[in-house]
Amino acid sequence: MAPRQLHLNVNTLNAGFYSSAWRAPSSDPRAYADIAHYVKVAQIAERGTFDAIFLADVPAFSDRPDLRPFQALEPTIVLAHVAAATEHLGLIGTASTSFNDPYNLARRFASLDIASNGRVGWNIVTTADASAARNFGTDELEAHANRYERADEFADVVTALWDSWEDDAFVGDKATGHFIDTAKVHPIEHRGRHFSVRGPLNVPRSVQGRPVLVQAGGSADGIRLAARHAEAIFSVAHTLEEALAFAGSVRTQARTFGRSGDDIVILPGLATIIGSTEAEARRREEELWALTPGDYGLRRVAGILKVDPASLDLDGPLPEVARPVDGMQTFFDALVGAADREKLTVRQLIRRFGGSTGHRVIVGTPEAIADDIEAWFTAGAVDGFNLMPDVLPEGLEVFVDHVVPLLRKRGLFRTHYSGRTLREHFGLPRPASRFAPGTAVSAPRVAAGR
Numbered sequence: 115m116a117p118r119q120l121h122l123n124v125n126t127l128n129a130g131f132y133s134s135a136w137r138a139p140s141s142d143p144r145a146y147a148d149i150a151h152y153v154k155v156a157q158i159a160e161r162g163t164f165d166a167i168f169l170a171d172v173p174a175f176s177d178r179p180d181l182r183p184f185q186a187l188e189p190t191i192v193l194a195h196v197a198a199a200t201e202h203l204g205l206i207g208t209a210s211t212s213f214n215d216p217y218n219l220a221r222r223f224a225s226l227d228i229a230s231n232g233r234v235g236w237n238i239v240t241t242a243d244a245s246a247a248r249n250f251g252t253d254e255l256e257a258h259a260n261r262y263e264r265a266d267e268f269a270d271v272v273t274a275l276w277d278s279w280e281d282d283a284f285v286g287d288k289a290t291g292h293f294i295d296t297a298k299v300h301p302i303e304h305r306g307r308h309f310s311v312r313g314p315l316n317v318p319r320s321v322q323g324r325p326v327l328v329q330a331g332g333s334a335d336g337i338r339l340a341a342r343h344a345e346a347i348f349s350v351a352h353t354l355e356e357a358l359a360f361a362g363s364v365r366t367q368a369r370t371f372g373r374s375g376d377d378i379v380i381l382p383g384l385a386t387i388i389g390s391t392e393a394e395a396r397r398r399e400e401e402l403w404a405l406t407p408g409d410y411g412l413r414r415v416a417g418i419l420k421v422d423p424a425s426l427d428l429d430g431p432l433p434e435v436a437r438p439v440d441g442m443q444t445f446f447d448a449l450v451g452a453a454d455r456e457k458l459t460v461r462q463l464i465r466r467f468g469g470s471t472g473h474r475v476i477v478g479t480p481e482a483i484a485d486d487i488e489a490w491f492t493a494g495a496v497d498g499f500n501l502m503p504d505v506l507p508e509g510l511e512v513f514v515d516h517v518v519p520l521l522r523k524r525g526l527f528r529t530h531y532s533g534r535t536l537r538e539h540f541g542l543p544r545p546a547s548r549f550a551p552g553t554a555v556s557a558p559r560v561a562a563g564r
Contacts (some may be wrong), residue, residue: 120491120526121379121498121540123166123206125348126152127184131385131473131502133414134405140508146183149195149298156196156203162514163528165539166204166235167196168328168348173213174246181407190226197230204536206235206328212261212439213241213250216271216309223325224276224317232322237271237348238310238329238339240265244337259546262335267325269343274302276324278314278549300549301540318535322535326515332360332444341367345542346379348500350448353455357382357495366506379540384499386483388512395477402504403465411464418445418472419542428461445472473502480516487517490527 128146129136136143145151156167169189177184197205198480205226209219219236225232240261241247247255255261283298300311329336329344340347341364351357357380365375387402389395409423417421420438427433432453437446449472453463466475476486490496503509521527537544546553 117525118491118497119541120487120521121165122162122163122527123168123204123498123500124155125379125383125500125502126155126327126506127170127502128185130432130505130509132387132402132406132504133178133410134402134407135180135505135558137509138402138505141505143183143505147186149187149192149504151507152187152192153196153199155510158220158507158510160200160203160515162518163531164203164501164511165498166233167193167318168206168237168534169193169208170237171210172241172243173210174243175247176243176245178410178413181410182466190222193234194226194229197233198227202233202531202534204233204235204539205230206237206326206536208237208239208330210239210241210246211265211268212256213246214268216268217275217311217313217315220272220275220315221414223272223318224315224320227320227322227325228317232320232537234320234344235262235326235346235536238269238327238343239331240263252483258333259335259395262333264308264338265339266342267308269339270306271302271304271309271311272325273327273343274304274548275313276313276319276446277545277549278302279318280547280550281319281323284318296507302429303440307499316425319547322537323546326536326540326542327531332447336444337364339365340364340378341373341375342371344378346381346540349380349382350444351382351471352448352452354490354493354495356451357406357490358493361495377541377542379497381498381500382496383502385473385475385502385504386509387475387504387519388480388509388516389477389481392478392482395479398504399477399553401488410551415460415464418449421529426460428464431457432460432463459461480512483517484520484524488524491526491546506538 127281135141144478159167169192171185171189186192190212193205193207223234223236258540278300280298281296285295299314304311308386326345327343328346329340330348332350347364349360351360361380364378368375368378387399389393389398412423413427419435421435452458474481503513511521518527522529533539
């Protein structure tokens with residue numbers, strides 16, 4: 115049996131994971147809206163034989179645009195350009211189930227999957243940003259449970275549409291004039307609480323069958339969604355124990371849905387600040403923190419907690435705060451967990467979470483980074499990481515040139531691509547169309563309201 119291989123994505127948060135990354139000497143402040151920036155990041159990742167580039171998205175003018183860049187460009191448009199400039203790198207784009215329709219999303223991602231020769235994944239999110247709701251005809255977000263119920267049905271519809279063509283439906287026989295075998299293209303006839311979609315999709319299946327389903331969200335509802343649908347998960351874990359518990363929970367729940375659970379690729383976020391020495395790495399961290407505006411970190415932490423910033427005593431412990439019914443439950447749990455575990459003051463929490471994304475941060479030498487990655491991977495807590503360099507593309511280039519060789523030398527990471535599709539990179543099977551003869555699901559699913 116071949117040894118497990120580490121998986122690495124680069125989560126391309128415009129200028130980098132640090133809120134002040136755009137102010138770093140190597141950064142171009144306009145890069146957040148420059149296709150060439152994302153293409154360059156992707157080409158560096160492909161040189162490092164990464165599995166995929168990952169693009170987050172919020173369909174709103176949100177966070178603090180007066181102080182930092184944001185995810186401005188629509189992910190599938192960016193990924194189409196990246197696909198044209200790369201050969202192997204996977205292409206994972208985020209699209210919200212709250213503010214899309216299944217047919218249009220299925221068609222868009224299927225088209226990109228064909229254009230890239232089977233390198234696409236869809237990151238399923240429900241969107242916790244209330245400002246996004248106001249761009250789609252409503253003043254408030256749906257309740258958390260309702261958003262996830264819609265997402266569950268949404269994923270059912272999208273995957274059914276992607277399956278609506280059998281692999282050999284295309285005929286293209288010039289002699290007979292027979293173009294498509296329509297008996298092998300199937301209406302899905304979906305009737306559910308949220309959607310009514312007849313189908314079929316007007317796009318055939320790609321070389322990898324259908325895009326990889328990725329999920330990001332660690333609430334109870336999020337874990338259930340992941341257990342039922344996800345083939346790869348972008349998770350949050352600050353300790354090895356948290357990572358092991360999360361992996362166990364997801365895989366156990368997946369089995370209740372008739373899945374093995376063992377073939378789900380789990381990839382926590384990992385932010386890196388790298389220096390040739392520990393002192394150099396710490397100095398780089400200090401320089402980035404010094405460039406962070408004074409109130410940005412406080413407001414970010416208060417926003418996660420859903421409290422008034424003025425209510426927080428900077429030099430006191432975190433007050434007891436109710437877990438939000440809606441909002442960023444995953445990052446709330448990470449923040450409160452760190453405060454309880456390490457007895458951090460609010461000021462220390464701001465330093466830990468306020469300048470970054472809320473994911474785990476490692477500051478150190480290439481050897482220290484490689485040691486940490488190896489420890490988590492060999493413990494079975496993760497299958498790899500969604501990597502978030504401090505500054506892009508500089509931080510990624512340092513990782514590729516100095517950490518990747520160490521991981522390869524230890525036999526943990528590929529030296530070359532052995533496949534071309536994202537499924538092959540992740541070691542995932544190519545799914546058959548549910549409508550093909552002999553498949554386990556050979557009829558359309560009709561979803562009553564759950």
